[in-house]
Amino acid sequence: MGRPNGLSSPGSRPGVWNDGPVTETQPLADRSPDELAAFLTEQRAAYDALKGRGLKLDLTRGKPAPAQLDLSDALLALPASYTDANGVDTRNYGGLEGIKEIREMFAELLWVEPEQVVAGGNASLVMMRDVLTDLWLKGAVDGERPWSQEEKVTFICPVPGYDRHFTLLDWFGIDTVTVPMNDDGPDAEAVAALVASDPSIKGMWIVPTYANPSGSVCSQEVAARLASMPTAAPDFKIFWDNAYAFHHLTEDEAKSADILTLASAAGHPHRPIMFASTSKITYAGAGVAFLAASVENVQWYLKHLGAGAIGPDKVNQLRHAQFFGSPQGVRDHMVKHREIIWPKFEAVQSVLDSRLGGLGVAEWTKPTGGYFVSLDVLDGAATRVVQLAKEAGIALTPAGASFPGGNDPRDRNIRLAPTFPELDAVTEAMDAVATCVLLAAAEQLTA
Amino acid sequence: MGRPNGLSSPGSRPGVWNDGPVTETQPLADRSPDELAAFLTEQRAAYDALKGRGLKLDLTRGKPAPAQLDLSDALLALPASYTDANGVDTRNYGGLEGIKEIREMFAELLWVEPEQVVAGGNASLVMMRDVLTDLWLKGAVDGERPWSQEEKVTFICPVPGYDRHFTLLDWFGIDTVTVPMNDDGPDAEAVAALVASDPSIKGMWIVPTYANPSGSVCSQEVAARLASMPTAAPDFKIFWDNAYAFHHLTEDEAKSADILTLASAAGHPHRPIMFASTSKITYAGAGVAFLAASVENVQWYLKHLGAGAIGPDKVNQLRHAQFFGSPQGVRDHMVKHREIIWPKFEAVQSVLDSRLGGLGVAEWTKPTGGYFVSLDVLDGAATRVVQLAKEAGIALTPAGASFPGGNDPRDRNIRLAPTFPELDAVTEAMDAVATCVLLAAAEQLTA
Numbered sequence: 001m002g003r004p005n006g007l008s009s010p011g012s013r014p015g016v017w018n019d020g021p022v023t024e025t026q027p028l029a030d031r032s033p034d035e036l037a038a039f040l041t042e043q044r045a046a047y048d049a050l051k052g053r054g055l056k057l058d059l060t061r062g063k064p065a066p067a068q069l070d071l072s073d074a075l076l077a078l079p080a081s082y083t084d085a086n087g088v089d090t091r092n093y094g095g096l097e098g099i100k101e102i103r104e105m106f107a108e109l110l111w112v113e114p115e116q117v118v119a120g121g122n123a124s125l126v127m128m129r130d131v132l133t134d135l136w137l138k139g140a141v142d143g144e145r146p147w148s149q150e151e152k153v154t155f156i157c158p159v160p161g162y163d164r165h166f167t168l169l170d171w172f173g174i175d176t177v178t179v180p181m182n183d184d185g186p187d188a189e190a191v192a193a194l195v196a197s198d199p200s201i202k203g204m205w206i207v208p209t210y211a212n213p214s215g216s217v218c219s220q221e222v223a224a225r226l227a228s229m230p231t232a233a234p235d236f237k238i239f240w241d242n243a244y245a246f247h248h249l250t251e252d253e254a255k256s257a258d259i260l261t262l263a264s265a266a267g268h269p270h271r272p273i274m275f276a277s278t279s280k281i282t283y284a285g286a287g288v289a290f291l292a293a294s295v296e297n298v299q300w301y302l303k304h305l306g307a308g309a310i311g312p313d314k315v316n317q318l319r320h321a322q323f324f325g326s327p328q329g330v331r332d333h334m335v336k337h338r339e340i341i342w343p344k345f346e347a348v349q350s351v352l353d354s355r356l357g358g359l360g361v362a363e364w365t366k367p368t369g370g371y372f373v374s375l376d377v378l379d380g381a382a383t384r385v386v387q388l389a390k391e392a393g394i395a396l397t398p399a400g401a402s403f404p405g406g407n408d409p410r411d412r413n414i415r416l417a418p419t420f421p422e423l424d425a426v427t428e429a430m431d432a433v434a435t436c437v438l439l440a441a442a443e444q445l446t447a
Numbered sequence: 448m449g450r451p452n453g454l455s456s457p458g459s460r461p462g463v464w465n466d467g468p469v470t471e472t473q474p475l476a477d478r479s480p481d482e483l484a485a486f487l488t489e490q491r492a493a494y495d496a497l498k499g500r501g502l503k504l505d506l507t508r509g510k511p512a513p514a515q516l517d518l519s520d521a522l523l524a525l526p527a528s529y530t531d532a533n534g535v536d537t538r539n540y541g542g543l544e545g546i547k548e549i550r551e552m553f554a555e556l557l558w559v560e561p562e563q564v565v566a567g568g569n570a571s572l573v574m575m576r577d578v579l580t581d582l583w584l585k586g587a588v589d590g591e592r593p594w595s596q597e598e599k600v601t602f603i604c605p606v607p608g609y610d611r612h613f614t615l616l617d618w619f620g621i622d623t624v625t626v627p628m629n630d631d632g633p634d635a636e637a638v639a640a641l642v643a644s645d646p647s648i649k650g651m652w653i654v655p656t657y658a659n660p661s662g663s664v665c666s667q668e669v670a671a672r673l674a675s676m677p678t679a680a681p682d683f684k685i686f687w688d689n690a691y692a693f694h695h696l697t698e699d700e701a702k703s704a705d706i707l708t709l710a711s712a713a714g715h716p717h718r719p720i721m722f723a724s725t726s727k728i729t730y731a732g733a734g735v736a737f738l739a740a741s742v743e744n745v746q747w748y749l750k751h752l753g754a755g756a757i758g759p760d761k762v763n764q765l766r767h768a769q770f771f772g773s774p775q776g777v778r779d780h781m782v783k784h785r786e787i788i789w790p791k792f793e794a795v796q797s798v799l800d801s802r803l804g805g806l807g808v809a810e811w812t813k814p815t816g817g818y819f820v821s822l823d824v825l826d827g828a829a830t831r832v833v834q835l836a837k838e839a840g841i842a843l844t845p846a847g848a849s850f851p852g853g854n855d856p857r858d859r860n861i862r863l864a865p866t867f868p869e870l871d872a873v874t875e876a877m878d879a880v881a882t883c884v885l886l887a888a889a890e891q892l893t894a
Contacts, residue, residue, distance in 0.1 A: 061540070063539055063540055064539065066536060066539075069529075069536065069538040069539060072538075073529075075762075076524075076525075076526060076527075076529065076762075077523075077524045078523075079523060080523075082516075082520075082523065089513060089516065090732060090733070091516040091519075091730040091731065091732060091733060092510055092511065092513075092516060092730070092731045092732055093508070093510055093726075093731040093732050094732065095732070121568050121569070121760070122568070122759070122760045123756055123757060123758075125755055125756060125757060126755060126756050128755065129754070129755030129756070132755075133580055136584075137583075137619070148595070164757075167754055168754055168755050170754075171751070171754035171755065172584070279540075283538040283539070283762060284538065284539045284540040285537060285538055285539055285540050285541065285542070285757075285758050285759075285760060285761050285762065286537070286538060286760045286761065286762035286763065304618070307576070307614055307615055307617075307618035308572055308573060308575065308576030308579075308615050308618065309570055309572060309573050309576070310570060310572060310611075310732075311570075311732050312569070312732075313568070313569045313732060313733045313760065313763065314732050314733065315522075315523075315730060315732065315733035316733065316760065316763065
């Protein structure tokens, strides 16, 4: 394992991250047995001291901090009126596709036409489940039969990835096959090879912008390859979960690849279904979710939705439209989030650099957006690190959570979510994590 | 067909409805051919005059009027805070089951325990679809297999009933069998006979209180029979859609039968699943929906919900809890609705009594709650009445809409929804409907 660095590989994006301190530290792997034994003793002492502090800290979930939620508290007294831009009384029934102005606003932000956008309830995850239900029971616009009538349905999951995506597949009994998540997005050649010959492969997940948890951004080239690759399944679907499209951590703002245009140009207009939401823009529990796709996909979605729904909460959509004012209002709002969470990400990097730099026991990402840092420890050590952290009062996402079935074959990945705790707690928790990483490494190298 | 009267049969509930005027009118069926020919000529002239007026009126859907929605406009500036009774920040993720205070409030109103209640999003219809999806793909807590693995699944539909219930069944490919909806609820003996021997019959719909469209109220006796009847399917489910539980039109407030207690006492605790919402209490499009059932059913529902959802809009739940203040606040609020819509229902009765009374060409209900009047015209005449009305500018719910597949075997039922239009428009529209009923009857009796 080389020098800890999330930005060293080709294709990574420039940020404002400074390099870590140039340490004179000798990598653990180069040390003598005696040196390692001494190091283990040191780390045991450090860990015992850590336990003695009785911490209670949590780095598990990607939740906005109260200070971030406060940014949107004007919502609590909105909307100032109840009629939308079409003159519709948002208080009453109807309007399955969502209100005009919020669809227009997010169409512009997502680079699609308003008729390609559905504005829904408070959760894009629910829209993903609805789409899977419709595919499962009714089949795709370009499909031959409902997916439930296939002998087997498989999804490609770039890893590390988002645990709730995998849970949803598991609920439907959909199989998974993994591909590596690189700095420029999923390993497109691996994906293309899989889909070319196996008609049971019906879809793939991707968080294209500031991926959960790696922070990587899907490049235009990778997106184009995914959009155009031949697939054995005629109704192959890309679940393009653009949850962090506007969630920049630096001034180097990543542009999401325009997957709908790319797919349309490649002759596969119905392949991508995009999801987004304001969950990490306004309120995590009370935002507005969006689906964007080809007009045919949108009509297909609305037809099935209409069998069991009358309309979304249009008042909340209007509340959001009035709060933002314009697409630029959304972008401006995101800058305020950045100001709150950037120092927390900086703290993560600072602690990891100073505590683990040069030792060859961990690598981690330096994301320029999103909600996570992905930490890779020594192979086989992740479960041990999480266990040590738990015993010291630090809750970490379970090892393996970023892999389907919770199974990280190398048992090395840990997802760090620094947004929710206060800055001091992030620093304290990361310092504790570093202690656990070092102890686990020392244990392993002396075993 | 006897004297028009929705209250004449045993088991109907007393209201404050006056009897219609005692007319000296001779029933059409008793008139001579010459008299009928003259009557037809008269009705044709009346209808031509009606058409000449160029009306544009709508009695189609059970939507609250703007004046009713105005009653809840304090919601627009709520909640006044964002922390629930458990100290949870409602703005953030989580809380799949809904917030404490709204569950407690509606548990009291629905006579169940808080742990038996889930507070969801803005639509009980979506919760019904979710429950059907879970039953279809996963099976019931008391089931042997997912319903999708059964050779055939059938639902009992009391008719006339709610068209969206039937649409949902059709979406899943569930068969339907109808039973009559009587003044005291579904024909329980007919239901009991069907479920006793046919294991494909997995469920039934019922709107127990002020049914859509008949307005009838399910009696304690009928509910007890449904709760206790032996069923060939071990996982038979009653979809108890209590959409109008608190929607009284008179001071004679119907009490919903306590189906969960009845079913539990009869040894079938998991049989009923109750649905309710504030859609016709606060905002039709932005209310809070509820599911209530046995604790096992609630846990089953939440387990499946959790595979594709993080939590409902808790801010909107808190907004509602603060708006109502208490269960009594809900009841008090409903009185204000009554004051707005009672005159509209009175107008419907007044026009029908004065225009159609004594002629033997129609019967209609005199509901003491809910949103609809169910009008039965001469057998075979409903489609013609709706067509005549349409040509005169009056939109009526399509004939047959209250029957599965839109198929009213006697083609006689028309659902009238008087809440949305202004009072004058209701009177005008009903006068037009009466003209159409009379013309269709004259046409039929002279054919």
